[in-house]
Amino acid sequence: MKTVLVIDDEEDARDLLKYYISQHSELSIIGEASNGIEAVKLVNQLKPDTIFLDIQMPGLNGFEVLARLDELPEVIFSTAYDQYAIKAFEVHAIDYLLKPYGKARFENALSRILNNQEQLIPLAESLLKLENRFPNKIILHKGSRKLVINTSSIIYAEAYGDYTKVFTDKVEYLSLKGISNLIENLNPDSFIRVHRSHFINKNCFVEIKKIERYHYAILADNTSIKISETYLPEIKKMLL
The missing domain is CATH 2.40.50.1020 (LytTr DNA-binding domain)
Incomplete structure (x- = not known):
């Protein structure tokens, strides 16, 4: 069973994700975060196998969260239309969930994203070199x-x-x-x-x-x- 952390500043978005995830017996939710600073703390503390990570959040955005982790879990990004984020995903061939999305899109993306995590490393490395x-x-x-x-x-x-x-x-x-x-x-x-x-x-x-x-x-x-x-x-x- 994979442990999961849900990270999104919108409570409705977290609740929807938790509902979709709860229908997968192989996934177990161990926590949630509503901002980037809390997300970094929880991911480094709980070390989940997988995180659902929103891009637009207060404190730190999703990319800034990724650059501050001690260990890279599997990551499923979600974002409302954000030109910068979408360009970054396209450059590194990373799939993502574009808000708003329904259950069909969630199910379709879940296995494909989790089976294509090798492109996450180049993205994370590029974030570590930003400064x-x-x-x-x-x-x-x-x-x-x-x-x-x-x-x-x-x-x-x-x-x-x-x-x-x-x-x-x-x-x-x-x-x-x-x-x-x-x-x-x-x-x-x-x-x-x-x-x-x-x-x-x-x-x-x-x-x-x-x-x-x-x-x-x-x-x-x-x-x-x-x-x-x-x-x-x-x-x-x-x-x-």
Whole structure:
């Protein structure tokens, strides 16, 4: 059974959604919010599987709510006609519920939207970058969960086929981006490539050690990462 949170500033809209949702035995409503600030608090606290999220709300709009979550649930957006919102949905190929809608439209959209959540990540990433060229947070995967992680917590990353393993102090995550694509989206003042298969957080770099004929970057957690000759001159500059 999936847990559900209903978020809309209009009580009638929340009541209608709760009525439609109640007819699905696989969905269980665990709460509701009437504004964006309350929504962020409840989603981060209750961690629902799915949220029904209105765009136009006081405090924070739906997009601002999405950008402040610690973990991305499944999201079904609803909106009255809003040119900005609809354009954002179209750019990222995201389906949504356009108000007013009836039961037939709700039922038709429900399964299609829940089965097409992969486009949510690019939208969320674009929202995280609205205020900064390089975001302070990125979306990483841990099993089936999509978590929003502070980039400052990243120690190093390792290429993993078409994806990238990302290591923090205690947890290993997976990015669905290749390592080159991932580092391009991170602040170069904080991250540097040391090998075609690795990059490190400059703030975690301690020293260079030469073992036999190879050089290694030693990090604050005692991890050692092999440095290729291509990147060695730039790494040495950090010691000056």
